[in-house]
Amino acid sequence: MTLVLRDAAVNLRGMPLTRPLIRPFSVSVQPGEILTIMGPSGSGKSALLSWIGGDLPGAMQGAGEVLLNGVNVIGVPPERRRIGRLFQDDYLFPHMTVGENLLFAIPAARREVRLEMMQQALADAGLDGYADRAPQTLSGGQRARVALMRTLLSGPAAVLLDEPFSRLDQDLRSTIRSFTSDHIRDRQVPAILVTHDRADVPPGGRVLAISAQGDMHHV
Amino acid sequence: MRTLATLPLAVVLLLPLLASLLFIMPGVADLDSFRALAEHPQFWGALALSLATGLTSTAVSLVLALVMIFAARGKNLSSRAGLFLAVPHVSFAIGLAFLIMPAGLLARAVALAAGWTMPPQWVTTQDPWGLALTVALVLKETPFLVWTFANLLAREDLAAGFAGQRAVARSLGHGEASTFLRVIVPQLLPQALGPLIAVLAYGMTVVDMALVIGPTQPPTLAQLAWTGLSDAESATAARGAAGVLVLCAVVAAILAAASVVLKCSRPHLHRFYAASPRPGEGLGGAAQLLWPALLAVYVAVAAVMLLQSAAAQWPFPDLLPNVSTLRAWTHLLSDPRPVMTSVVLALSTTACAIAATVIWLELAPRAMDRVMTMCALTAVTVPMLLIALGEYRAFLALDLTGTAVALWTAHAVPVCAYVFLLLARPYRAYGTQWAAVAAGLQQGRARFLWRVKWPMLKGPMWAAAAVGFAVSVGQYVPAQLAAAGRFSTLPMEAVTLSSGGNRPLLAVYGIALMALPLGAFLFAARAGRSRWSTP
Numbered sequence: 067m068t069l070v071l072r073d074a075a076v077n078l079r080g081m082p083l084t085r086p087l088i089r090p091f092s093v094s095v096q097p098g099e100i101l102t103i104m105g106p107s108g109s110g111k112s113a114l115l116s117w118i119g120g121d122l123p124g125a126m127q128g129a130g131e132v133l134l135n136g137v138n139v140i141g142v143p144p145e146r147r148r149i150g151r152l153f154q155d156d157y158l159f160p161h162m163t164v165g166e167n168l169l170f171a172i173p174a175a176r177r178e179v180r181l182e183m184m185q186q187a188l189a190d191a192g193l194d195g196y197a198d199r200a201p202q203t204l205s206g207g208q209r210a211r212v213a214l215m216r217t218l219l220s221g222p223a224a225v226l227l228d229e230p231f232s233r234l235d236q237d238l239r240s241t242i243r244s245f246t247s248d249h250i251r252d253r254q255v256p257a258i259l260v261t262h263d264r265a266d267v268p269p270g271g272r273v274l275a276i277s278a279q280g281d282m283h284h285v
Numbered sequence: 286m287r288t289l290a291t292l293p294l295a296v297v298l299l300l301p302l303l304a305s306l307l308f309i310m311p312g313v314a315d316l317d318s319f320r321a322l323a324e325h326p327q328f329w330g331a332l333a334l335s336l337a338t339g340l341t342s343t344a345v346s347l348v349l350a351l352v353m354i355f356a357a358r359g360k361n362l363s364s365r366a367g368l369f370l371a372v373p374h375v376s377f378a379i380g381l382a383f384l385i386m387p388a389g390l391l392a393r394a395v396a397l398a399a400g401w402t403m404p405p406q407w408v409t410t411q412d413p414w415g416l417a418l419t420v421a422l423v424l425k426e427t428p429f430l431v432w433t434f435a436n437l438l439a440r441e442d443l444a445a446g447f448a449g450q451r452a453v454a455r456s457l458g459h460g461e462a463s464t465f466l467r468v469i470v471p472q473l474l475p476q477a478l479g480p481l482i483a484v485l486a487y488g489m490t491v492v493d494m495a496l497v498i499g500p501t502q503p504p505t506l507a508q509l510a511w512t513g514l515s516d517a518e519s520a521t522a523a524r525g526a527a528g529v530l531v532l533c534a535v536v537a538a539i540l541a542a543a544s545v546v547l548k549c550s551r552p553h554l555h556r557f558y559a560a561s562p563r564p565g566e567g568l569g570g571a572a573q574l575l576w577p578a579l580l581a582v583y584v585a586v587a588a589v590m591l592l593q594s595a596a597a598q599w600p601f602p603d604l605l606p607n608v609s610t611l612r613a614w615t616h617l618l619s620d621p622r623p624v625m626t627s628v629v630l631a632l633s634t635t636a637c638a639i640a641a642t643v644i645w646l647e648l649a650p651r652a653m654d655r656v657m658t659m660c661a662l663t664a665v666t667v668p669m670l671l672i673a674l675g676e677y678r679a680f681l682a683l684d685l686t687g688t689a690v691a692l693w694t695a696h697a698v699p700v701c702a703y704v705f706l707l708l709a710r711p712y713r714a715y716g717t718q719w720a721a722v723a724a725g726l727q728q729g730r731a732r733f734l735w736r737v738k739w740p741m742l743k744g745p746m747w748a749a750a751a752v753g754f755a756v757s758v759g760q761y762v763p764a765q766l767a768a769a770g771r772f773s774t775l776p777m778e779a780v781t782l783s784s785g786g787n788r789p790l791l792a793v794y795g796i797a798l799m800a801l802p803l804g805a806f807l808f809a810a811r812a813g814r815s816r817w818s819t820p
Contacts, residue, residue, distance in 0.1 A: 075347050100487075119452070143460070144455040145459055148458070151453060151456040157450045157453045159450060161472055164560035170467070170562075171457040174562075216457065220456075220562065222456075
């Protein structure tokens with residue numbers, strides 16, 4: 067799986083003029099790679115991810131193409147794009163147990179198979195025996211790991227990470243960062259990470275930065 | 286000082302409520318009246334009708350409201366739903382009856398297309414199955430639930446979480462419908478428990494609407510109890526009181542049964558939540574039309590009342606009256622007492638409720654909020670029939686029946702409850718930093734309140750006032766009991782007229798009853814608007 071952005075741009079709709087937030091740029095993200103996009107708040111980097119994921123608010127407008135293995139997904143509803151999302155907040159559903167949160171993401175299969183996948187994911191996250199716990203009883207780091215596992219269980223063709231580490235305690239961040247990049251590399255999923263924290267950039271990873279004029283350039 | 290500030294609201298809300306519940310108690314031990322009730326030939330039929338209309342209307346309203354919220358796709362419907370709420374139940378029932386009765390506007394429209402020359406023979410209002418009452422309840426309760434859900438979805442502390450969870454669910458492969466049913470609804474419904482209970486309790490115990498459009502042979506249990514209560518003979522009145530108690534016990538039993546059913550179905554529910562992603566689209570275009578259709582019904586209800594109010598002669602199947610008159614309107618103007626009584630009561634109780642609530646929220650210890658919230662929730666969820674019965678007994682014991690004090694108190698209790706419930710959250714959420722800023726500018730507390738805090742809170746304050754006004758104008762049951770025939774308000778006149786034959790006059794009262802709260806809502810929306818909002 068490769069994720070390609072071709073002439074991607076984000077504009078802020080306005081009267082009378084539409085103002086460009088991110089000017090057209092193209093990039094290709096390889097399987098297992100995490101591409102980092104950096105920019106100050108308000109630079110449109112979260113909006114770029116929303117556009118790729120398919121839920122850009124009406125005040126903004128995207129342009130260009132998002133190609134997953136050569137197929138443009140613009141115009142496809144978000145649930146059919148197979149693009150996983152992680153946010154600052156883990157958004158674990160509070161009315162479901164940890165196990166149910168994971169099952170919610172597992173595609174249709176025999177019940178035993180789905181349960182087995184859920185248990186395996188918990189084991190991978192070092193959370194054996196947590197299936198019946200309420201998400202509210204988990205620590206921040208545990209919740210972050212469940213959220214990542216949930217996204218990966220849905221079998222995404224690409225993953226978008228919207229500052230997923232910024233709410234975590236300082237001492238937890240590096241553990242969760244490497245946990246995240248390890249799993250994304252293992253599954254050979256292309257990923258885009260947006261952040262304003264240099265420390266979030268995975269070792270040796272490519273970085274794009276948004277200039278004040280909205281131009282995207284390599285760092 | 287701080288405890289003293291709890292007094293105004295305690296006197297107008299807590300005290301009457303406690304007195305009411307206290308004076309209900311002796312009736313519970315009056316076994317003879319329960320026996321008399323059970324032996325009444327219409328009792329079982331009436332109970333069945335109450336169950337059917339109450340449960341059906343609640344279930345249908347809930348489903349319709351959820352479908353409308355889903356179809357709105359995140360558009361906030363709360364401000365528009367608020368206008369529907371302003372229409373009093375009695376007024377709506379009168380207009381709906383004019384619309385659906387055999388010679389009503391609906392039948393005339395069909396007649397025009399189908400070539401009928403005579404009104405159809407079927408019974409469409411006061412039908413023996415309570416269908417007209419159920420439809421009226423559904424049309425009135427659905428916008429209330431839509432308003433409740435829309436407000437919850439827009440609430441600052443919930444909205445961001447819902448938006449994020451929705452984005453995550455869809456990125457995991459769940460379509461809009463699946464996301465709504467598995468993620469949003471299970472979190473929305475527990476938050477709306479109070480309003481849902483209120484809808485059920487209202488549907489099972491409604492009197493005024495049932496008197497206008499409900500079945501008569503037998504009536505619903507609420508009507509049966511009501512006619513008993515108003516009887517001069519004490520045994521009959523006691524039987525009516527027993528009917529009220531049985532009805533409330535049935536409501537309580539249904540709630541208990543519902544909670545057991547919910548508990549037992551938990552495993553199934555959770556298996557449903559944890560089901561695999563379904564990208565399906567869900568509802569089609571028809572769902573989008575439900576909300577405009579509801580609006581159309583309300584417009585039609587208002588329009589038919591206007592037509593009927595001016596109709597001197599209106600032969601079937603003409604769509605418009607062929608002789609019009611303003612006699613009914615001049616009649617209303619020649620005896621303005623019911624209108625004036627309603628307006629004075631609504632203005633005074635609302636002003637008092639706003640003042641008492643603000644005094645409470647500004648000065649009373651925060652720890653006591655829970656008590657008042659519980660008290661206000663009791664006043665709006667416990668059937669009004671029960672509270673009114675207790676108040677009536679208390680007024681009798683204090684020899685206050687038929688006095689202005691009794692009438693005013695009967696109106697003030699629900700008004701204060703609604704105003705408190707609506708104002709408490711925005712008032713408590715007001716940031717403390719503003720007071721600090723004002724104090725830093727050497728401004729006293731009074732100046733801070735008048736010049737900073739209240740102007741900033743004028744939106745929710747005017748909105749609460751509009752609801753208070755509408756609640757007061759719509760009161761029938763407690764008002765009728767407390768007035769004991771010595772006062773007349775708009776809903777009392779309207780209900781009395783509904784059993785007579787003067788349709789234009791009934792329509793005029795229906796319109797007046799609708800116009801007052803609608804006017805209050807429009808005025809409040811204007812007055813409460815931020816000075817920076819675009820017109």
